[in-house]
Amino acid sequence: MSRLRFAAFATLVGFLTASAFATNYAVGTCLPNVTSYTTISEAVSSVPSGSTIEVCPGNYPEQVVITQPLTLEGVPGATSDAVITVPAGGLTQSLNFDFVGSVTYQLLVQTSGPVNVTNLAIDGTGGAGRGYVAGIVYQDSSGTASNLGVRNQTGGGLGIGLLALTSVAAPQRVTVANSVFRGFDGVGVFAITGDAGMNMLTANVQTNTINGSVGTNSVGVDYANATGVVQVNQITDSTYGVILFPSSARVQSNTISAKVFGAYIYSGTAAFTNNEIDAQGSYGVYLQGSATNSVVQNNIIGDSSTAIFGCDVGSGMGNASGFTVTGNAITDAAVGLEMPSGNTLTPNNYFATDAAVQFCM
Amino acid sequence: MFRPTFAALAAAAIFLTAPAFAANYAAGTCLPNLPSFETISQAVSSVPSGSTIEVCPGRYPEQIVITQPLTLEGVPNAASDAVIVVPSGGLSQTVDIPDFGGLIPYQVLVQATGPVNLINLAIDGTGADAGGQITMAGIIYLDASGRAANLALRNQQCQLDGFGVLAITTAAAAQTVSVENSVIRGFDNAGMWTESDGGPMTVNLTSNIINGKAATLTNAFVYSLRATGTVQSNLISGASVPVLINSSQPVRVTENTISESSVNKFVTFYLTSASATIANNRVDLGGATGFWLFGGATNSVIQHNTFGNAGLVMRACGASGYTFNFNTITDAATGFMSDGPNTMAPNNYYAVGNAEQSCTYGRESMNLARKLPGFLRAR
Numbered sequence: 138m139s140r141l142r143f144a145a146f147a148t149l150v151g152f153l154t155a156s157a158f159a160t161n162y163a164v165g166t167c168l169p170n171v172t173s174y175t176t177i178s179e180a181v182s183s184v185p186s187g188s189t190i191e192v193c194p195g196n197y198p199e200q201v202v203i204t205q206p207l208t209l210e211g212v213p214g215a216t217s218d219a220v221i222t223v224p225a226g227g228l229t230q231s232l233n234f235d236f237v238g239s240v241t242y243q244l245l246v247q248t249s250g251p252v253n254v255t256n257l258a259i260d261g262t263g264g265a266g267r268g269y270v271a272g273i274v275y276q277d278s279s280g281t282a283s284n285l286g287v288r289n290q291t292g293g294g295l296g297i298g299l300l301a302l303t304s305v306a307a308p309q310r311v312t313v314a315n316s317v318f319r320g321f322d323g324v325g326v327f328a329i330t331g332d333a334g335m336n337m338l339t340a341n342v343q344t345n346t347i348n349g350s351v352g353t354n355s356v357g358v359d360y361a362n363a364t365g366v367v368q369v370n371q372i373t374d375s376t377y378g379v380i381l382f383p384s385s386a387r388v389q390s391n392t393i394s395a396k397v398f399g400a401y402i403y404s405g406t407a408a409f410t411n412n413e414i415d416a417q418g419s420y421g422v423y424l425q426g427s428a429t430n431s432v433v434q435n436n437i438i439g440d441s442s443t444a445i446f447g448c449d450v451g452s453g454m455g456n457a458s459g460f461t462v463t464g465n466a467i468t469d470a471a472v473g474l475e476m477p478s479g480n481t482l483t484p485n486n487y488f489a490t491d492a493a494v495q496f497c498m
Numbered sequence: 499m500f501r502p503t504f505a506a507l508a509a510a511a512i513f514l515t516a517p518a519f520a521a522n523y524a525a526g527t528c529l530p531n532l533p534s535f536e537t538i539s540q541a542v543s544s545v546p547s548g549s550t551i552e553v554c555p556g557r558y559p560e561q562i563v564i565t566q567p568l569t570l571e572g573v574p575n576a577a578s579d580a581v582i583v584v585p586s587g588g589l590s591q592t593v594d595i596p597d598f599g600g601l602i603p604y605q606v607l608v609q610a611t612g613p614v615n616l617i618n619l620a621i622d623g624t625g626a627d628a629g630g631q632i633t634m635a636g637i638i639y640l641d642a643s644g645r646a647a648n649l650a651l652r653n654q655q656c657q658l659d660g661f662g663v664l665a666i667t668t669a670a671a672a673q674t675v676s677v678e679n680s681v682i683r684g685f686d687n688a689g690m691w692t693e694s695d696g697g698p699m700t701v702n703l704t705s706n707i708i709n710g711k712a713a714t715l716t717n718a719f720v721y722s723l724r725a726t727g728t729v730q731s732n733l734i735s736g737a738s739v740p741v742l743i744n745s746s747q748p749v750r751v752t753e754n755t756i757s758e759s760s761v762n763k764f765v766t767f768y769l770t771s772a773s774a775t776i777a778n779n780r781v782d783l784g785g786a787t788g789f790w791l792f793g794g795a796t797n798s799v800i801q802h803n804t805f806g807n808a809g810l811v812m813r814a815c816g817a818s819g820y821t822f823n824f825n826t827i828t829d830a831a832t833g834f835m836s837d838g839p840n841t842m843a844p845n846n847y848y849a850v851g852n853a854e855q856s857c858t859y860g861r862e863s864m865n866l867a868r869k870l871p872g873f874l875r876a877r
Contacts, residue, residue: 216853258829258849286806286829286849317806317829317849319785346782346806346828350760371806373735373757373782392755392780394709394735413733413755415707439681439707439733440650468707469620469650469681489620489650489681493577 165193165219167212177201177221181209192219192257200230201244203252211256218286219257223264231268232276234304236331239268242300243290249307250279258286261320265292269323275301281312289320294354296321298347301363303338304331310339318345322352325375328363336385338363342370349375357393360384367391378414381407383426388412398423399438403454407431416441421470424457424480425449435464444490447476448497456497526554526580528573538562538582542570553580553619561591562606564614572618579650581620582606588628593640597695598666603634605654612643612673620650623684627656635661636685641669641696647678655686662708665692665701665725672698683709686716689737693723693745701727710737714762721745729754738764743772746796750775758784765790769798769820776800783808783830791840795819805830814840815857 162184163173168191174180180190181203189208194217201221203209211219221243231241243259246252252275259272272287282299290296298318301311311328318325325347328340340363347370349355357372359380367388372378378393383405391412393399399414404426414421414436421438424431424447438444444467447457458479467473468488476482477497487493524534525541529552535541541551542564550569555578562582564570572580582605589603605621608614621636636651646663654660662682665675675692682689689708692701703719710716718740719729726747734740734756741756743749749772756779758766763786767776771793781788781803788811789800799821805811808830812822818838826846827833833853836842847853 211849218847218849218851220849256848284828284848288829315804315826315828315848317782319807319829344804346780346804348757348760348782348784348807350784371755371757371780371782373784374760392733394733394757413707415709415733415735417709417711417736437705437707440652440683440709466679468648468679469652469683487575487579488618488648488679489572489579489581491579491581491620493575 161189161191163191163193164197165195167193167215177209181205181207194219196220196222198222198224200224200228200242202230203244203246204248206248206250206252208253208255209257210254213256221257221259223260223262228264228266228270231266232274234302234331236304237269237302237329240274240300241266241268241270242274243271244273246273246275246278246280248278249309252278252280254280254282254285256284258288260288261290261296264290265296269295269297269300271297271300273299275299275309275311277303277305277307277309279310281314283312283314283316285316287316287318291320291322291351294322294352296323296352297327298325299327300324301326301328301338301340302330303363306337308337308339310341312341312343313345314341314343316345317348319348320351321349322355324356324359325349325372326357327359328361328365329359330362335362336364338365340365342367344368345370347372347375349373352376356380357395360386377401379409381405381409383407395419401425402428402431402433402460404428405431408434409436410434411436413437414441415439416444418442420446421467422446424460424462424476425452425454426457427455428457428459430459430461432461432463433465434461437466437468438470439468441467441470443472443475444470445474445476447480522550522552524552524554525558526556528554528576538570542566542568555580558582559585561585561589561604563591564606564608565611567611567613569615569617570619571615574618579620580618581622583622584625584628589626589631589634590629593638595640595666595668595695597668598664598693599633602638602664603629603631604638605635606637608637608639608642608644610641610669614639614642614644616644616646616649618648620652622650622652623654623660626654626660630657632657633659635664637663639663639665639673639675641667641671641673643673643675645676645678646680647676649680651680651682651685651689653684655684659687660685661688661691663690665690665699667694667696667699670697672700674700674702676702676704677706678704679706681707681709683707683711683736685710688717688720688742690719691717692721692725692727694725694747695723699725701725703727703729703732705730706732708732708734708737710735710740710759714738715764716759717742718756721749725749728752735759738762739766739768741767741776743767743769743774746771746773748773748775750777751779752777754779756780757782758786760784769795771795772798774798777802779803781805783811785809788812789814789822791817791820793817797821801825804828810835812836812842813857814838814842815859
């Protein structure tokens, strides 16, 4: 018994020693016993791969580029926060993607990772520029972004909280958790792949608070040819709550209040289940295109003009087909379902709904 | 073996026979095999106690008074809905509730009885102020009990104070009202207001969607004057003060998703001398203040919630007896202010400007104090 314990202890010590060179560094002056840097940019380029960098409370007016695996975190338990802000001259560094265009960033991750970013505020105030502006960009990268306050990324409707983008044929996995995204005028969390990276990106977005009240055309969570799980998020006041265009993502157990569509699902093999939508008098779920059995099941949809709509009314995206729409509870809708044929549409429950089911004109 | 089975069968047969006189009736003409009434009002006053009345799809411009136990429900699985609307002359009938400010116009009044169940109906208050009314309610349970489920309660608004559901006791008997799986929206005072002006009043709000987007100063729900109950698993948005608890009796608010209104934002939780449990909720504070606490609380606890997007999360200045801990707070300017004997730790703060600040009593609190008597009806 005691030999076993000793062996376990020795192994533990071995672990601690082996990784010692990769442990803590600091930015700022709050941790005098740790090797410290003045700026985050200096730290992330100087420390050994795999290090953890603690960021002291304060404002950091920098554009940060991370090209090696590491963890960047605000000092845990600090009484105030570490905030990455826009430099006095604005955001001057940008990327160019052939399928997106110019993207200006505050924090850019360019390594297969993992790069973990946690307990930081990233404030885009004053950072509007040409094209897209994003708080965090994971470019062909993996890692976890958690416990963040990502805010005020705006600029002509192209402000993005977090952009995960894959354009090479290598699988990437980005997890976005327990964070607040707000004050963006474009998209809260955007997961997208270019041609070469088709379906290479898995983005898991969970237990975040995403508030799109600033934008007149805002999207809470947007997936384009990316997959993953979107779950237990609180998505509030966006124009469009969730867009899957197309995707094989599972979107489940979220609460969504949106101004135009709770969710828009184009084609794909998506599963949109167990969500609760306050449609604020507009569309609950809008379906378009030919799906490979995308399912919309067991959702609760209240206060909608049409709870679930699948007719092409001039967009050219095509009537919805191949969708399974069952087990949903629809309360207080002018129209419950307005759908073309070619989909599975029963059973659903309708309460206080003016017209339960209509077929496309 | 044979005898008990036969006995059970006989008992079942008696059961089936006994309540037959209380079984289905209809309002409207969609169920020709049932005794039918032209209006809901006719039906609810004519059927035997304990009946179920199926309401056919259509519009019913009526003010309805229910004074006996019954179930009123829209025909299940109908292709369209039954909507109770405001009569063309407005809401001319009122009920006198002296402790609640006098004569209150209503759309459905359930009075001194129970259980009365209201299911699968739309109750639309559009036009309620046609007669210049300043107060009205979609449903009033006055000294009454029952269940309101799968309803659309909408547009209860008038010159000043429109309520989705009012549940009030004035007599000594205890009452319980459950509001479930409903949409409550477009009110200009409160989605649900309950108070005990008499015996114990319990209201349970479960799995509703409540949206107060109609007006400048709205509450999703209010527990006042000794009312008690549980608020669970609701989706609440669009209200300036979503949660108002002004009751000394226990109120539990758990597992809700709440977002502060993006316009007319004010404060998400307003508690005075409460005995409340606010736990396991997920709250988007919309950049505004999370809690204003007042008075001496009797063991009010605020625990295990997730708060995001706040100015100041917790203001407990001049308040005592509140416990605020084990919460997770992300993206706030300030965590808490407290100067009374309150418990304010431990909590987890992420991306928060300052975990703690000293209490201030500046212009903001004066403005709030001036506004609140309107909410509390100055009593």
